[in-house]
Amino acid sequence: MKLGRLNHIGVATPSIADSIAHYRDTMGATQITAPFDLPEQGVKVCFVDTPTHSTGSGLSESGGTQIELIEPFDESSPINGFLAKNPAGGQHHVCFEVPDIEEARAEFEAMGKRILGPTRIGAHGTPIFFLHPKDMQGILTEIMETPKEAH
């Protein structure tokens, strides 16, 4: 395993609409995707792009670690418990990229890390899985295969 790109941080929110307004109006984000449903994961999702550089000639508006806003899709959403404890929302997970999802899964399994459910297609359209926070320093950790066309 070689540490991959921090693709996004997952932020749970009771209202994607309110969170979009926050990132746009308070924080000054300019690149925010339209929200879409991921019913099989029980969430509505959108991404806020962050720049790779803040100053100088490298000024950019995207390409950095994204903020993934996630709102419950329905009553059975896996993030309902998190929002019950954190009604205003908050930091829910982090997501690192790997070049090969099956190889990564085998490596984490060999290390005895608990994997939460099957490998499935995530919000970026590539395979993902989640690792148990108790095995990952208290952090729910998503592993995603790097999109082929990206970067």
Added chain:
Amino acid sequence: MKLGRLNHIGVATPSIADSIAHYRDTMGATQITAPFDLPEQGVKVCFVDTPTHSTGSGLSESGGTQIELIEPFDESSPINGFLAKNPAGGQHHVCFEVPDIEEARAEFEAMGKRILGPTRIGAHGTPIFFLHPKDMQGILTEIMETPKEAH
């Protein structure tokens, strides 16, 4: 306000030594700074570098959003409360860069956002301040001036 680079995510830990081992041995990080004390902020700190690209010609080992590991410096550390609630550690804050810290502070104040304490020098040696999580969608948010030599 224009959204700046996501400089780092702050991760609280009961043991920086254990967390360094986790990021090195489990996650495969290769660039981790030596821990250092920030007694005025009540924490010990080190940074795990993440790459900007995971695949292809842009393969890198640093330049992405960093993971800031923070361990209590003493009994009065401001992160003791967080660790009491989250004994294994977890996601503590996020930090965005701005080109001018005083300008940013004035803008957040004008928006009625609560700022926690004075502007002070942070772990990267540039001025920083924190915004109250209740005003920031449940997320303790650090604002830091971009290092002049960086990026």
